[in-house]
Amino acid sequence: MKSALGTLPAALAGKVVTPDDRRYPLLRSTYTTVGSPAAVVRPQSPGDIAAALRLARETGLRVAVRSGGHGLSGSGTNDGGLVTDLGALHQVEVLDRASRLVRVEAGARWARVAQALAPHGLAISSGDHGNVGVGGIATGGGVGWLVRRYGLTIDHVRAVEVVLPDGTFVRADAAIEPELWWVMRGAGAGAGIAVAFEIEAMELGxxxxxxxxxxxxxxxxxxxxxxxxxxxxxxxxxxxxxxxxxxxxxxxxxxxxxxxxxxxxxxxxxxxxxxxxxxxxxxxxxxxxxxxxxxxxxxxxxxxxxxxxxxxxxxxxxxxxxxxxxxxxxxxxxxxxxxxxxxxxxxxxxxxxxxxxxxxxxxxxxxxxxxxxxxxxxxxxxxxxxxxxxxxxxxxxxxxxxxxxxxxYPGPTGTRVAGLWNRYDPDGILRPAP
The missing domain is CATH 3.40.462.20 (Vanillyl-alcohol Oxidase; Chain A, domain 3)
Structure with missing residues (x-):
């Protein structure tokens, strides 16, 4: 399949939106920042994310990742690069009600998460607006309406599923890939693309x-x-x-x-x-x-x-x-x-x-x-x-x-974050442009 980006991987057929596509005006920007990316990819699986990263490497395009929500900082879009929009990955599942463990995909938005968890008497402190995306908060911090009772969203992330910049799919937790689990909770944007999180919710009605x-x-x-x-x-x-x-x-x-x-x-x-x-x-x-x-x-x-x-x-x-x-x-x-x-x-x-x-x-x-x-x-x-x-x-x-x-990321935290970003993304493909 040919495009201005060259030959697109078969896995991305129908999932790449370019400026001549009628969907482009609705996908080019965040809430605060109008972008002009060369293309927006809408993956539906970890394999699609890996294919998008390969496409970025082959074309030399810088990658911006958007979890589907507000994107207040503006980092969820760019000019002339490749935007990976995770909005199609939005499933919410209660894995174990007894331990309050839920699995939330990175492209879900918190209004949908709250709706899905409410019948179970559960909630996650999750920003202050229903349009906020899960992926940005769950990799950056998570200051929400329940922050003093629950803590940050990242404080309750028990595992994270990640596609690394080289296309490898990894599940990281305290025992398996603990360094990746650490950096994905607060500085995930420079290490990999989160697909889903296992989060311990709280009892709340x-x-x-x-x-x-x-x-x-x-x-x-x-x-x-x-x-x-x-x-x-x-x-x-x-x-x-x-x-x-x-x-x-x-x-x-x-x-x-x-x-x-x-x-x-x-x-x-x-x-x-x-x-x-x-x-x-x-x-x-x-x-x-x-x-x-x-x-x-x-x-x-x-x-x-x-x-x-x-x-x-x-x-x-x-x-x-x-x-x-x-x-x-x-x-x-x-x-x-x-x-x-x-x-x-x-x-x-x-x-x-x-x-x-x-x-x-x-x-x-x-x-x-x-x-x-x-x-x-x-x-x-x-x-x-x-x-x-x-x-x-x-x-x-x-x-x-x-x-x-x-x-x-002050002091030793910054040193550790920089080291892990360089380990997982040595070419800086996910590094935001200044």
């Missing part, structure tokens, strides 16, 4: 869900009080804060999720948040976990929200850090500042247990800027915040340079 809005003073004392509440909070409580500034005022919009269906537990967890400042609005109810990552979130990712994103982690919310966050949110050009609570179960693993080494910080700070000058806007807004942060979460980082790598 309904959860408490509350939305608050609080006025934020210029000095950020409201944010400091929020951080203090979260340091004392039970593990069942996880929160996300979005800062919005208009004129001279800043508002913190807080979403609180309590991993319990007990009204008493929910009330005791949420009530301290009412004391962080002038809470101007509130709503609270009990809802199924599926309502937090609903199927209504599912959509094609066509670059509809172009943006550039960076992030950092705070150990403590110092006065200077709080003030810097308010300043960044009130920048002349629009910048979206979000805070995600960490701690609790996310601190349980040893920093060396996975390739995500950030196990003592309490807050993840994410900044996003939008066209027309999003990169310069982001740089200017982030400058006062950066000195207060340490480390970064790879899934919320648009930059792909050495500095970004060092922030995501």
């Amino acid at each position: 309904d959860v408490g869900y509350a939305q608050l809005a609080a006025a934020v003073d210029p000095a950020g004392e409201t944010l400091r009080r929020w951080a203090e509440v979260m340091e004392r909070a039970p593990r069942e409580l996880s929160t996300a804060v979005t800062l919005a500034s208009r004129g001279t005022g800043t508002t913190a919009f807080i979403t609180a999720v309590v991993a319990s269906d007990s009204p008493a537990v929910i009330r005791d967890a949420v009530e301290p948040l009412l004391g962080i400042g002038d809470v101007t609005a509130q709503e609270a109810h009990v809802a199924p976990y599926t309502a937090l990552v609903p199927a209504q979130h599912l959509h094609a990712n066509t670059g509809r929200m172009p943006s550039s994103t960076t992030n950092g982690l705070l150990t403590g919310m110092t006065p200077d850090a709080a003030r810097a966050l308010v300043t960044a949110s009130a920048a002349p050009d629009p910048v979206l500042i979000q805070l995600r609570s960490l701690g609790g179960a996310s601190h349980d693993p040893d920093p060396s247990a996975t390739a995500f080494a950030h196990r003592h910080q309490n807050t993840l700070v994410i900044a996003s800027a939008f066209p027309p000058n999003q990169r310069s806007t982001l740089h200017a807004a982030w400058a006062p915040v950066a000195p207060h942060t340490e480390g970064a979460y790879v899934n919320f980082e648009s930059a792909r340079d050495e500095a970004a790598f060092a922030r995501a």
Whole structure:
């Protein structure tokens, strides 16, 4: 079979989408980044992924891997390269209900995963949007609505099925290919293409869900009080804060999720948040976990929200850090500042247990800027915040340079990650272009 890419492997017949294909506009981009790849491959098996990697080697095309979801960092597409879109690999299966072990393919999106697990009374902490893809989170980290109760998604990955850059299909766990298992949990993007994960889910049905809005003073004392509440909070409580500034005022919009269906537990967890400042609005109810990552979130990712994103982690919310966050949110050009609570179960693993080494910080700070000058806007807004942060979460980082790598994988973790990327992918076929 001939194409502009040369002779396509028989295994990929009908699975390669080029710019002249009517499907191309729906497959070329992530949610945030419009790409112009030479082709998008939609594999249906590990063999198809191996064939796509062989095609990339033969044509010299750089590979981008997309697990089917948002792809906030933009790394799920490229210009002139080959995109491997795993969206057709989306099966979810309960392997053993007694041990809560489930198998989830990398191209599934979390709305479907939540729907599949709900009848079994199970859930996986899985990002904060139903359109997020499994593969990106389960290889990069996984900060979700249940992070303080469950930990990161990668903390519960018991095995991963991987196609290595040389086409070899491997199942890695703590006993078999333990180094591959280690790097795939936090830095998998540079080692291989994940096909599926065996993940230990948690028992969960309904959860408490509350939305608050609080006025934020210029000095950020409201944010400091929020951080203090979260340091004392039970593990069942996880929160996300979005800062919005208009004129001279800043508002913190807080979403609180309590991993319990007990009204008493929910009330005791949420009530301290009412004391962080002038809470101007509130709503609270009990809802199924599926309502937090609903199927209504599912959509094609066509670059509809172009943006550039960076992030950092705070150990403590110092006065200077709080003030810097308010300043960044009130920048002349629009910048979206979000805070995600960490701690609790996310601190349980040893920093060396996975390739995500950030196990003592309490807050993840994410900044996003939008066209027309999003990169310069982001740089200017982030400058006062950066000195207060340490480390970064790879899934919320648009930059792909050495500095970004060092922030995501500091010190010995970075040395180990780099060594394993070079072992499994010596030609750098999966390495994102800077």
